[in-house]
Amino acid sequence: MKKQKVFDGVLVRQFQSGNKNALATLVKRWHKTFCEKAYWIVKDADVAKDIAQDSWSIIINKINHLKTPESFGIWALRIVYTKSLDWVKANKKLQNIIVENQRNQDAFHVEKDNNEPLKVALLKTIKMLPDNQQIVIRLFYLQEYSLKEISSILQISEGTVKSRLFHAREKLKQNLKT
Known part of the structure; x- marks a missing residue:
């Protein structure tokens, strides 16, 4: 030693x-x-x-x-x-965000149009992502927060936000191709 x-x-x-x-x-x-x-x-x-x-x-x-x-x-x-x-302390805040996002998702209705199957598949695929990636995707795309704002909300570095967003996008692409 x-x-x-x-x-x-x-x-x-x-x-x-x-x-x-x-x-x-x-x-x-x-x-x-x-x-x-x-x-x-x-x-x-x-x-x-x-x-x-x-x-x-x-x-x-x-x-x-x-x-x-x-x-x-x-x-x-x-x-x-x-x-x-x-x-761990920030995760309590994150859990509250997850609950709020789930409520928002339940209230989120996709309008019927030609892209209906794609939108349904996308939402289903988002639900399959790990929680930390779902949160970043939802905060970035649905709630339109910037990377810096997401970093502040989740108390993680901007680099971590970018990484999670990248990996989430890659999983979404992969799952939607099948």
Whole structure:
């Protein structure tokens, strides 16, 4: 364990000195652990990956201020835990949005026209998406929020919003082609 801390300290110092390869090594050593620790709290693999990614952004921005590089692991895990707990708190807000969107969807009636089968298929396919992707799709397309506004509402990065929107669109395309 002590050797790992020393090695992490060397990598942190190298990165602080401008060696970008040191960061790649830190990511290889820690990313899986970050995902596992986040999953332990949030119980959702996709969310855990998002949290790990967001945590790396914070780590990269603040690593130059780390005074004891050997404490990298504890310091970084604290960031992951904090982001995970923040997500759990925000998830309560998200659950309220899900309930509201389901009510709105029940009230949403598609007008009959030549595209009726496509619209019905699209709504059915949206319902099959994971909740986090459904929310982003609905907020973006039905409620016409911007990426920045969705980021604020869901308390996730704009990059995560873009990623969820992209993956949701890809699943929709794939499911609608069949």
